[in-house]
Amino acid sequence: MIKKYLMTPGPTQIPPEVLLAGAQPIVHHRTAAYSAIFSRVLENLKHVYQTENDVLCFTSSGTGAMESAVVNLLSPGDEVLIASCGKFGERWRDLAGVYGLVHDYLEFEWGRPVEPEDIEKALRSSANYKAVFVTHSETSTGAVNDMQAIGAIVEDSDAVLVADSISGMGSAELKTDAWQVDVVVAGSQKALMTPPGLAFASVSDKAWAMAERSKLPKYYFDWRKARKALAAADPQTPYTPAVSLIAGLDAALALIREEGLEKLFHRHRVMGRACREAVKAMGLELFSPDDDRSSSVTAVRVPEKIDDKQLRRLTRDKYGVQLAGGQGPISGKIFRVGHCGYYNYSDIVVALSAMELALRELGFQVDPGAGTARAEQIFGEEGI
Amino acid sequence: MIKKYLMTPGPTQIPPEVLLAGAQPIVHHRTAAYSAIFSRVLENLKHVYQTENDVLCFTSSGTGAMESAVVNLLSPGDEVLIASCGKFGERWRDLAGVYGLVHDYLEFEWGRPVEPEDIEKALRSSANYKAVFVTHSETSTGAVNDMQAIGAIVEDSDAVLVADSISGMGSAELKTDAWQVDVVVAGSQKALMTPPGLAFASVSDKAWAMAERSKLPKYYFDWRKARKALAAADPQTPYTPAVSLIAGLDAALALIREEGLEKLFHRHRVMGRACREAVKAMGLELFSPDDDRSSSVTAVRVPEKIDDKQLRRLTRDKYGVQLAGGQGPISGKIFRVGHCGYYNYSDIVVALSAMELALRELGFQVDPGAGTARAEQIFGEEGI
Numbered sequence: 068m069i070k071k072y073l074m075t076p077g078p079t080q081i082p083p084e085v086l087l088a089g090a091q092p093i094v095h096h097r098t099a100a101y102s103a104i105f106s107r108v109l110e111n112l113k114h115v116y117q118t119e120n121d122v123l124c125f126t127s128s129g130t131g132a133m134e135s136a137v138v139n140l141l142s143p144g145d146e147v148l149i150a151s152c153g154k155f156g157e158r159w160r161d162l163a164g165v166y167g168l169v170h171d172y173l174e175f176e177w178g179r180p181v182e183p184e185d186i187e188k189a190l191r192s193s194a195n196y197k198a199v200f201v202t203h204s205e206t207s208t209g210a211v212n213d214m215q216a217i218g219a220i221v222e223d224s225d226a227v228l229v230a231d232s233i234s235g236m237g238s239a240e241l242k243t244d245a246w247q248v249d250v251v252v253a254g255s256q257k258a259l260m261t262p263p264g265l266a267f268a269s270v271s272d273k274a275w276a277m278a279e280r281s282k283l284p285k286y287y288f289d290w291r292k293a294r295k296a297l298a299a300a301d302p303q304t305p306y307t308p309a310v311s312l313i314a315g316l317d318a319a320l321a322l323i324r325e326e327g328l329e330k331l332f333h334r335h336r337v338m339g340r341a342c343r344e345a346v347k348a349m350g351l352e353l354f355s356p357d358d359d360r361s362s363s364v365t366a367v368r369v370p371e372k373i374d375d376k377q378l379r380r381l382t383r384d385k386y387g388v389q390l391a392g393g394q395g396p397i398s399g400k401i402f403r404v405g406h407c408g409y410y411n412y413s414d415i416v417v418a419l420s421a422m423e424l425a426l427r428e429l430g431f432q433v434d435p436g437a438g439t440a441r442a443e444q445i446f447g448e449e450g451i
Numbered sequence: 452m453i454k455k456y457l458m459t460p461g462p463t464q465i466p467p468e469v470l471l472a473g474a475q476p477i478v479h480h481r482t483a484a485y486s487a488i489f490s491r492v493l494e495n496l497k498h499v500y501q502t503e504n505d506v507l508c509f510t511s512s513g514t515g516a517m518e519s520a521v522v523n524l525l526s527p528g529d530e531v532l533i534a535s536c537g538k539f540g541e542r543w544r545d546l547a548g549v550y551g552l553v554h555d556y557l558e559f560e561w562g563r564p565v566e567p568e569d570i571e572k573a574l575r576s577s578a579n580y581k582a583v584f585v586t587h588s589e590t591s592t593g594a595v596n597d598m599q600a601i602g603a604i605v606e607d608s609d610a611v612l613v614a615d616s617i618s619g620m621g622s623a624e625l626k627t628d629a630w631q632v633d634v635v636v637a638g639s640q641k642a643l644m645t646p647p648g649l650a651f652a653s654v655s656d657k658a659w660a661m662a663e664r665s666k667l668p669k670y671y672f673d674w675r676k677a678r679k680a681l682a683a684a685d686p687q688t689p690y691t692p693a694v695s696l697i698a699g700l701d702a703a704l705a706l707i708r709e710e711g712l713e714k715l716f717h718r719h720r721v722m723g724r725a726c727r728e729a730v731k732a733m734g735l736e737l738f739s740p741d742d743d744r745s746s747s748v749t750a751v752r753v754p755e756k757i758d759d760k761q762l763r764r765l766t767r768d769k770y771g772v773q774l775a776g777g778q779g780p781i782s783g784k785i786f787r788v789g790h791c792g793y794y795n796y797s798d799i800v801v802a803l804s805a806m807e808l809a810l811r812e813l814g815f816q817v818d819p820g821a822g823t824a825r826a827e828q829i830f831g832e833e834g835i
Contacts, residue, residue: 071476078477078694089695090474092455093462093646095773126648127511128690131671165670256691262477264510264648264693284668286549287515306512307640309648309693310462311473389479 069384074418075391076206076234076364076405077257081315082322085261089315096308102301104317109302111320112267115236115259115328116251118243120269123293126309129233129254132266134162135288136200136229136250140274142282143167146195148226150181150217154207154394155231159200166283171196177397178208178354178366183216196226197277203251204235207394209355209366209403211239218246227274233257233266237323238335238363238407249274255312258335258363258407260319264312270294334451335362338406338415341445345419345438349426354401363407366393368400370431375399378425386421412451415442453768458802459775460590460618460748460789461641465699466706469645473699480694486685488701493686495704496651499620499643499712500635502627504653507677510693513617513638516650518546519672520584520613520634524658526666527551530579532610534565534601538591538778539615543584550667555580561781562592562738562750567600580610581661587635588619591778593739593750593787595623602630611658617641617650621707622719622747622791633658639696642719642747642791644703648696654678718835719746722790722799725829729803729822733810738785747791750777752784754815759783762809770805796835799826 073080094101105124112122125132137159141147147168149159152175163170171189175181181201190196199221204211214230221228227249232241236251237258243251249271256263270278270290278290292305323331339362343353346367354366369375375392379402382388393401404418419438426433457464478485489508496506509516521543525531531552533543536559547554555573559565565585574580583605588595598614605612611633616625620635621642627635633655640647654662654674662674676689707715723746727737730751738750753759759776763786766772777785788802803822810817 073477073479075479077691078479081477086474086476089646090470092470093457093465093640095457095459095462096647098773127515127671128692130690131511134671162670165668167668254691256477262473262693262695263480263691264696284549284551286546287511287518287672306514307461307638307647308512309646309696311646312648312693312695389482 069387072388072414072417074388074404074406074414076403076407077254078263079257079260079405079408080410081262082260082319082409084322085315085318088318089262089311091314093310094314096303096310099301101310102303105313106302108313108317108320111324115320115323116243116269117241117245118269120243120271121294121297122267122269123290123297124304124308125266125288126264127266128263129252129266130158131288132252132254132268133158133231135268135290136252137162137166138283138285138288139278139281139290140198140227140229140250141166141168142280144169145197146193147198147200148186148189148196149173149200150186151175151202152179152181152208152210152212153177153202153205155205156202159231178210178356180210180356181212183213183220186217187220190220190224190226194225196224198227198229200229203230203232203241204239204363206234206364209361209364211235211360211363213360214241214248215246218248222247227277234363234407237331239360240332243269255316259316260322260408261316262312264309265316334411335407337445337449337451338362338410338412339365340449341412341415341442342404342406344445345442348441349423349433349438363405365404365406366401367404369402373426373429373431375402378402378429381425381428382421386424388418388421412446453771456772456798456801458772458788458790458798460787460791461638462647463641463644463789463792464794465646466644466703466793468706469699469702472702473646473695475698477694478698480687480692483685485694486687489697490686492697492701492704495708499704499707500627500653501625501629502653504627504655505678505681506651506653507674507681508688508692509650509672510648511650512647513636513650514542515672516636516638516652517542517615519652519674520636521546521550522667522669522672523662523665523674524582524611524613524634525550525552526664528553529581530577531582531584532570532573532580533557533584534570535559535586536563536565536592536594536596537561537586537589539589540586543615562594562740564594564740565596567597567604570601571604574604574608574610578609580608582613583610584613587614587616587625588623588747590618590748593745593748595619595744595747597744598625598632599630602632606631611655611661618747618791621715623744624716627653639700643700644706644792645700646696648693649700718795719791721829721833721835722746722794722796723749724833725796725799725826726788726790728829729826732825733807733817733822747789749788749790750785751788753786757810757813757815759786762786762813765809765812766805770808772802772805796830
């Protein structure tokens with residue numbers, strides 16, 4: 068009998084309330100009954116986003132909403148700046164390439180955050196950037212970028228600031244309006260505690276003004292059509308939405324409202340800190356930055372002589388704990404513990420325990436409970 | 452106590468097995484466990500599609516998969532032919548416009564099918580068409596086009612034939628390979644008995660050859676990336692799929708396999724015929740063609756002096772039966788009964804009964820049971 072703990076940074080565990088809400092009979096999407104649910108979802112999304120901007124909703128993975136930002140803001144040949152510190156930063160570059168944008172690419176070491184000063188320098192060197200693309204929470208490394216600092220820099224330029232907060236929204240705080248982030252992309256399947264399939268983009272007035280002039284082709288991801296459908300007396304989407312996922316998201320956002328944003332972000336910050344401290348106490352080396360922003364994912368270097376795949380297979384198949392591996396150039400070199408969403412101290416303790424058991428089994432020297440003991444200290448200090 | 456009957460042509464009713472499969476804990480999408488489910492889904496989709504071609508799977512509405520066909524097959528300035536007989540035929544034209552294609556638009560009266568001969572004439576008049584876009588099942592009117600005849604015509608040209616079978620796949624038979632339909636687009640939320648959020652596109656060798664040369668920009672809907680992910684030892688999608696909907700679809704396709712394609716299409720054909728005959732017996736006029744292909748949707752003209760919205764509000768709020776209205780230029784002039792998917796004789800009888808009750812209440816002269824009696828005759832004759 069193996070109990071399963073999905074500890075990956077997306078998809079994540081789903082609360083039973085959300086699973087059951089998604090299993091209700093379908094409500095037709097062109098009815099007032101659906102619009103009542105959808106309106107509540109939009110209002111609660113704005114609350115988590117900490118924004119008064121429109122939040123548009125697409126049936127797609129987060130990548131779809133990223134593409135929507137590119138094709139709705141820009142025109143062929145536009146110049147953009149991309150600051151990247153991992154796999155998902157590279158995605159902005161790939162999108163810019165596909166759509167014929169002139170793009171400057173600031174590349175930072177994987178496992179480190181972006182340096183806001185470098186963005187400032189780049190913006191000073193050219194007045195032509197129409198947009199700056201940044202990853203808020205870099206799922207591939209655990210690094211979370213300082214959007215407040217970056218927002219303050221980009222605000223003074225003509226460029227719009229676009230952030231991928233797919234694994235950040237709801238776990239690593241992002242104050243969309245206060246920090247002047249024009250477009251924030253998120254997805255249902257991380258801290259929003261809903262199955263994958265929905266993606267979101269908030270759009271500021273500055274971004275709407277740019278969208279009005281955009282000439283790149285778009286249809287399914289057309290923001291203006293989405294805004295028009297939202298503005299109806301009964302808010303809708305232009306195309307059939309994933310009704311059952313919207314119903315699930317409605318239940319998930321109700322749980323978030325009940326917890327409150329302060330406790331929500333505190334819980335994630337504490338889980339991140341407990342995880343990082345425990346990893347160090349186990350004699351492992353962190354890959355993600357050891358700062359309090361890293362509250363969505365903890366990335367850990369695979370110790371020498373340990374095979375990453377063997378380790379993760381053992382934690383999963385024997386101990387029920389599914390961890391994530393490394394992606395791209397760091398495949399095999401790190402493993403990741405996701406803790407964004409429906410997670411609390413208990414999941415962290417189980418994940419650490421499985422890591423200890425499996426590592427010992429593979430010959431790595433770690434005292435039983437070294438990590439869990441340290442995590443308990445943190446939970447005791449910080450409250451859970 | 453009102454029992455609810457969703458009788459719209461998408462979203463449709465969902466079998467409890469499918470709802471519960473979608474409510475299971477999330478299986479991570481980069482695991483062999485997920486690929487086992489996904490492989491089975493792909494194999495069963497091919498069975499319903501009656502194809503050996505690749506079937507690509509996207510997390511989006513059906514419109515997303517339609518857009519994928521345009522951007523993956525074509526290059527700016529390519530000439531295409533569009534044959535339209537309703538709202539969803541217009542969507543091909545809109546997509547062609549957005550992507551800068553030179554498009555000839557054959558428009559047929561709403562409520563009538565496309566004339567294959569006109570496609571033949573157009574193909575004879577120009578050898579430059581790269582693609583022919585047709586709606587298989589025109590959800591807005593109930594018309595189902597003769598894809599066998601159209602396939603035989605387009606086969607002899609250099610153009611690929613692309614069909615929107617979003618409301619047809621699994622209810623109005625389409626023999627993808629035998630009828631030489633190069634690309635067939637479908638969605639999860641109609642006859643495939645799954646909540647909305649998944650869309651599919653089958654791709655023939657002729658279409659792949661064209662896709663290799665296509666220059667329109669694409670990212671999220673990139674077919675070649677999707678094919679590469681499918682070809683892995685553990686088949687995947689390039690981006691996080693809607694895992695819970697895939698689990699639901701797996702359960703739905705198992706039900707379809709259990710029923711068998713012959714019974715599946717017989718059931719739909721009989722529901723369509725029973726609905727049409729009953730509507731006529733009630734003294735109403737059909738809007739959808741009165742032919743055996745019209746097995747997904749029955750469209751009915753709203754009688755004079757009856758207000759469409761009032762009628763549908765009454766069937767829904769008092770009798771629990773949700774019907775669909777008309778779209779675009781025929782809004783208010785027709786209503787539609789959807790019967791593609793998880794429907795059988797019992798739903799048809801209830802829908803007809805609600806129509807009779809509501810129509811009588813609104814002053815329309817119809818004998819109680821006139822429609823249901825006629826439907827029962829058909830079910831008796833044809834078997835259910």
